[in-house]
Amino acid sequence: MDLSVHTASPSLPFPHHSSLLFNSCSHSMLRLEYRSLYWKPLSWRQNRAIRAQSPNQTPNDGFVLDDVPHLTHFLPDLPSYPNPLQNSQAYAIVKQTFVSPEDVVAQRIVVQKDTPRGVHFHRAGPREKVYFKPEEVCACIVTCGGLCPGINTVIREIVCGLNYMYGVDDILGIQGGYRGFYSKNTMRLTPKVVNDIHKRGGTFLQTSRGGHDTHKIVDNIQDRGINQVYIIGGDGTQKGAALIYEEVEKRGIQVAVAGIPKTIDNDIAVIDKSFGFDTAVEEAQRAINAAHVEVESVENGVGVVKLMGRYSGFIAMHATLASRDVDCCLIPESPFYLEGQGGLFEFIEKRLKENGHVVIVLAEGAGQGYVAQSMHAADERDASGNRLLLDVGLWLSQKIKDHFTKVQKMAVNMKYIDPTYMIRAIPSNASDNIYCTLLAHSAVHGAMAGYTGFTVGPVNCKHAYIPIARVTERTNTVKLTDRMWARLLASTNQPTFLNCNEKLQEVDEEINNFKIPSI
Ligand SMILES: Nc1ncnc2c1ncn2[C@@H]1O[C@H](COP(=O)(O)OP(=O)(O)O)[C@@H](O)[C@H]1O
Numbered sequence: 433m434d435l436s437v438h439t440a441s442p443s444l445p446f447p448h449h450s451s452l453l454f455n456s457c458s459h460s461m462l463r464l465e466y467r468s469l470y471w472k473p474l475s476w477r478q479n480r481a482i483r484a485q486s487p488n489q490t491p492n493d494g495f496v497l498d499d500v501p502h503l504t505h506f507l508p509d510l511p512s513y514p515n516p517l518q519n520s521q522a523y524a525i526v527k528q529t530f531v532s533p534e535d536v537v538a539q540r541i542v543v544q545k546d547t548p549r550g551v552h553f554h555r556a557g558p559r560e561k562v563y564f565k566p567e568e569v570c571a572c573i574v575t576c577g578g579l580c581p582g583i584n585t586v587i588r589e590i591v592c593g594l595n596y597m598y599g600v601d602d603i604l605g606i607q608g609g610y611r612g613f614y615s616k617n618t619m620r621l622t623p624k625v626v627n628d629i630h631k632r633g634g635t636f637l638q639t640s641r642g643g644h645d646t647h648k649i650v651d652n653i654q655d656r657g658i659n660q661v662y663i664i665g666g667d668g669t670q671k672g673a674a675l676i677y678e679e680v681e682k683r684g685i686q687v688a689v690a691g692i693p694k695t696i697d698n699d700i701a702v703i704d705k706s707f708g709f710d711t712a713v714e715e716a717q718r719a720i721n722a723a724h725v726e727v728e729s730v731e732n733g734v735g736v737v738k739l740m741g742r743y744s745g746f747i748a749m750h751a752t753l754a755s756r757d758v759d760c761c762l763i764p765e766s767p768f769y770l771e772g773q774g775g776l777f778e779f780i781e782k783r784l785k786e787n788g789h790v791v792i793v794l795a796e797g798a799g800q801g802y803v804a805q806s807m808h809a810a811d812e813r814d815a816s817g818n819r820l821l822l823d824v825g826l827w828l829s830q831k832i833k834d835h836f837t838k839v840q841k842m843a844v845n846m847k848y849i850d851p852t853y854m855i856r857a858i859p860s861n862a863s864d865n866i867y868c869t870l871l872a873h874s875a876v877h878g879a880m881a882g883y884t885g886f887t888v889g890p891v892n893c894k895h896a897y898i899p900i901a902r903v904t905e906r907t908n909t910v911k912l913t914d915r916m917w918a919r920l921l922a923s924t925n926q927p928t929f930l931n932c933n934e935k936l937q938e939v940d941e942e943i944n945n946f947k948i949p950s951i
Pocket residue numbers: 576577578609610611640641642643644665666667668669670671672673675694695815816818
């Protein structure tokens with residue numbers, strides 16, 4: 433084993449001032465490096481793939497710290513100040529106001545006795561020291577990508593959190609997404625301005641797709657004297673945030689970049705779930721219920737409800753599990769077929785004979801291959817490069833109607849409901865509102881503490897600071913081999929559309945290797 437220790441002065445506290453790192457691709461080749469402010473720091477990129485070890489841990493317990501960048505990594509002389517929260521009334525009787533830098537959150541919590549401890553992230557929350565004087569902070573907030581219930585709550589809580597907890601007054605709203613940095617005027621955000629916005633759907637700041645120009649954005653950040661950037665958005669937005677952080681680091685300017693993950697599809701990796709998802713699942717019940725009422729009231733009623741979910745069928749899966757009125761759920765991750773034994777038509781016929789009606793919920797990304805084939809559609813994309821989806825709901829409704837009228841000589845009463853934008857446009861429910869507050873506070877504490885290039889989010893119910901690349905490197909999809917999908921199949925008793933294990937394995941591999949098509 434090649435074990436070379438670069439320096440040995442482990443008296444500095446772990447982690448961002450220093451950490452003992454096991455730089456290793458395999459357990460047989462370990463290289464120990466001591467990272468400190470007073471020695472050449474490793475960049476967060478180097479650090480990402482590195483196995484980190486705190487001094488009192490044995491090298492073999494497999495502890496990995498997925499560290500986030502800190503402003504001091506590229507501005508080593510940056511002064512720090514006592515956190516003003518120590519004088520805050522709100523936190524006056526809290527047992528432990530500040531999160532210890534040694535507190536980490538484990539990515540995997542179901543482990544076996546002898547398995548390595550695995551990947552950990554810094555626990556989110558206020559730190560004893562901050563790297564900004566409140567009166568010198570000029571923060572900005574931007575929202576990008578598609579809508580999602582709760583965006584306004586996050587905006588509100590960032591503004592109120594910065595102001596009430598840290599005494600920050602200078603907060604700007606960037607309007608219309610990334611392009612707003614260089615093409616629109618900013619708006620001043622105060623607790624008064626944002627007081628009621630959480631009661632409305634959408635985004636108070638407006639949003640857009642496309643228009644990410646890293647240089648122009650960072651030029652603008654510099655010109656306006658902005659030193660904290662809060663970026664609310666999905667996978668595309670977070671990729672853009674990583675580029676902004678990298679440019680900021682290159683220019684060596686004191687700007688903290690914090691990402692708050694947003695997507696109604698729940699397709700962001702690492703975090704437990706995204707805000708607005710619960711609200712969406714709840715609202716989807718109304719559409720499913722309407723479909724059920726309609727089809728129950730007629731002869732041979734077939735209800736089709738299309739829900740959002742471009743690459744991930746989480747909304748459809750959870751809405752189905754919650755409803756119990758759904759006979760069959762179709763998601764992008766689980767290929768289906770229409771005709772023949774074990775196919776959808778056979779199942780619909782069976783349910784119609786048994787119950788007189790059937791309700792199908794499908795995610796918008798399901799069966800896209802079929803629709804494209806039948807329409808000879810071109811591969812169209814939106815301004816951000818996301819593939820524009822074809823209406824699988826309409827396609828499926830037509831296919832079912834044609835099959836039963838022409839082939840089975842049996843008239844069906846088709847009711848197709850597309851509530852997608854109605855679901856996305858509502859304000860967040862109570863639990864999402866609380867979740868949004870925690871995300872906003874975590875982001876504010878992280879930026880004030882000098883962390884940058886990070887995303888916040890709950891990992892096993894504990895909020896953590898996660899390197900942006902971690903959440904963008906893959907898409908969170910429904911794993912057909914996990915128990916949740918099995919629970920759904922057991923609940924609806926629908927066909928699996930997989931007639932042998934070999935096929936299941938193929939699908940699983942495809943899904944595990946799944947990547948969003950590059951733009
Ligand atoms: N790979 C990327 N690099 C830089 N910016 C990106 C990237 N992908 C998307 N963006 C920008 O992020 C913003 C939102 O992306 P989009 O995919 O529309 O929504 P979401 O962030 O919700 O996934 C857009 O302004 C887009 O230009």
